[in-house]
Amino acid sequence: MGITVIQIGGLYALYMIGSFIQQLLHVPIPGSMIGMLLLFLLLMTGIVKEKWVARGANMLLSHLTLLFIPATVGVMDYVELFSGKGIWSVVIVIVSTMMVMVFAGFIGQWAQTREQKRVREVKGA
Amino acid sequence: MIGVSLLIWTIVVYIAMRKLYARFYFPLLVPVATSTVVIIITLSLFHLSYEQYMTGGKWLAHLLGPAVVALALPLYQHRHTLKQFLWPLLCSTFFGTIIGMGSGLLFARLFHLPEQIVRSIIPKSVTSPVAMDIAKLIAGIPTLAAVYVMIAGIFGAMFGPIIFQRLHITTALGIGSGLGAASHGIGTAKALEIGKKEAAISSVAMTLSAIFASLLCPLLLLL
Numbered sequence: 348m349g350i351t352v353i354q355i356g357g358l359y360a361l362y363m364i365g366s367f368i369q370q371l372l373h374v375p376i377p378g379s380m381i382g383m384l385l386l387f388l389l390l391m392t393g394i395v396k397e398k399w400v401a402r403g404a405n406m407l408l409s410h411l412t413l414l415f416i417p418a419t420v421g422v423m424d425y426v427e428l429f430s431g432k433g434i435w436s437v438v439i440v441i442v443s444t445m446m447v448m449v450f451a452g453f454i455g456q457w458a459q460t461r462e463q464k465r466v467r468e469v470k471g472a
Numbered sequence: 473m474i475g476v477s478l479l480i481w482t483i484v485v486y487i488a489m490r491k492l493y494a495r496f497y498f499p500l501l502v503p504v505a506t507s508t509v510v511i512i513i514t515l516s517l518f519h520l521s522y523e524q525y526m527t528g529g530k531w532l533a534h535l536l537g538p539a540v541v542a543l544a545l546p547l548y549q550h551r552h553t554l555k556q557f558l559w560p561l562l563c564s565t566f567f568g569t570i571i572g573m574g575s576g577l578l579f580a581r582l583f584h585l586p587e588q589i590v591r592s593i594i595p596k597s598v599t600s601p602v603a604m605d606i607a608k609l610i611a612g613i614p615t616l617a618a619v620y621v622m623i624a625g626i627f628g629a630m631f632g633p634i635i636f637q638r639l640h641i642t643t644a645l646g647i648g649s650g651l652g653a654a655s656h657g658i659g660t661a662k663a664l665e666i667g668k669k670e671a672a673i674s675s676v677a678m679t680l681s682a683i684f685a686s687l688l689c690p691l692l693l694l695l
Contacts, residue, residue, distance in 0.1 A: 358538035365541070376686060377601040379540035380679060386544035397548065404542035407535060408671075411661040412504050413486045414536045417529030418600060419508040419622045421615070423515065424522050428619070436589055437623055439579040440596050444624040444654050446575050447597055448632050449639065451568035451653035451677065456646030458560025 354403025361386050474520075475528035482529060485510050499630045504658055508626075536657075540599070543660070543675040550672035557645055561673065565680040568653035572597035573685065573692055588613055594692070595685055596620040599656040602682040606689050621656065628655025629662040648673025653681045 365385060366378025374381075389395035407414070428437060489503040489510065515525055526533075547554065554561070573594050580590040591612030595603040600621045607617035632651050641647060647666060651659035652674035663674035 355535075355538060358541045361541045362537035366537075376683060377540075377599070377605065379537045379601060380599075380682060382537070382541040383544045383547075383679070386541055387547050390544060390548040391551070397545070400542070400545060403538075404545040407539040407542045408546070408664060410486075411539055411657065411664065412490075412507075413483065414532050414539055415504055415622075415625070415658055415661070416482055416486060416507050416511065417526060417533040418536070418618065419504060419626065420511050420515070420525060420529065421522055422508065422619050422622055423512045425616065425619050432583075432585075433589075435583045436580065436585055436593060436620070439576060439583065439585075440593060440620045440623045441627045443572055443575040443579065443593075444597065444628050445631065445635065447568045447572040447654035448628055448635055448650045450571050451564040452636060452639070452641040452646045452650030454564035454567065455560060455649035455673070456641045456643050458557060458564070459643040459645035462557065462560070 351402045351406050354400050355407060356403075357400060358382075358386070358403055358407070474524060477528070478520075478525050479528035479531055481514065482507070482511060482532065485514075499634055502626070502630050502662070504629060504661070505626050540657070543679075546668055546672035547675060550669055553644075553669060554672065554676055557673075560645065561649060561676055562680065564649040565653050565677045566684055568649070568677075569597065569681045569684040569688060572654065572681075573689060577692065589616065591693075592616040593620055595689060596624045597654055597656065598682045598685045599678060602686060606686060610689060610693055622658075625655045625658030628659045632659065632662060633666070644669040645673055649677045652677025656681075 361382040362379055365380070365382030368381050369376065369378040386395065386400070390397060427433060485507050486503060489506040492506065493501045493503050576593045576596060577590065580593050588611070591610050592607050594610065594612070595606040595617055598606070598621070600618045603617045603621045604614040607614045628651060632655065636642070636647055636650065641650065644667065648663055648670045651663045651670070655662070656678045660671055660674040660678055664671040
């Protein structure tokens with residue numbers, strides 16, 4: 348448990364560094380994303396070992412849904428959106444989301460099948 | 473004191489809703505949706521505001537930043553898969569982002585929604601911190617943008633798996649890019665339930681679409 352907490356602390360530090368870089372450079376990418384890229388680089392270069400962050404990271408990731416709940420509860424201040432004309436904006440968001448889901452899903456699927464076929468052909472030859 | 477009780481209540485509700493979902497596995501019962509509804513009902517029963525809720529809720533929200541950082545781990549663990557599929561991933565997220573923002577803009581204009589709402593709908597497919605920044609940049613309302621982001625996330629997590637099943641999208645790359653490009657972090661949390669590989673791809677898709685959206689959004693409005 349102690350190790351997990353310390354590792355989460357380390358991830359938090361990377362998040363702070365990422366936010367700092369974001370403010371310094373004024374890039375429209377949030378600090379958390381910069382922190383993620385930073386950790387990825389540290390892992391790739393071997394400066395940070397996988398086991399140094401694995402416990403903390405898995406703890407946070409397995410309860411990612413819980414961490415989103417405070418943000419989703421924020422919808423309560425906008426309940427008027429769900430009545431009258433505003434409901435259309437909600438419908439639009441849902442339809443548009445499904446379009447992205449189908450499209451990105453299909454391209455991903457198609458690409459993977461094609462790539463696997465290619466790999467098989469190369470191996471077969 | 474009220475903050476701490478609400479924090480504990482959130483965790484209790486979350487655990488209970490996870491159990492409920494594991495038991496029935498029905499899409500409408502996806503934990504992020506049911507927990508949100510139960511907590512909103514509790515708050516209104518006790519006449520508590522969102523502001524009061526956040527005195528406790530903020531402690532969970534604070535962990536969202538390090539959790540996004542933690543996504544580097546599945547990214548690293550699946551680096552070979554990602555390298556192999558880099559181009560398809562770039563394509564699916566690039567066009568996914570364009571379709572998401574374009575269709576949102578088009579439909580919103582067709583329904584003659586107020587301009588500020590239109591501009592808050594556009595960044596709905598990307599993770600909330602980025603979406604709020606984009607909304608600010610294009611003169612939308614950041615908090616409203618976050619609400620649409622949540623709606624996109626929740627409905628994606630609810631119906632994504634059914635859509636994939638109906639359309640026979642079964643590969644990790646298909647499921648991962650769909651969930652990540654359409655439903656950002658909430659989609660990635662859903663992908664994590666399906667598998668580690670799907671989650672890794674979903675987190676890349678989510679990162680890429682956040683980057684594409686920040687670059688393309690200002691351009692889109694010039695049209």
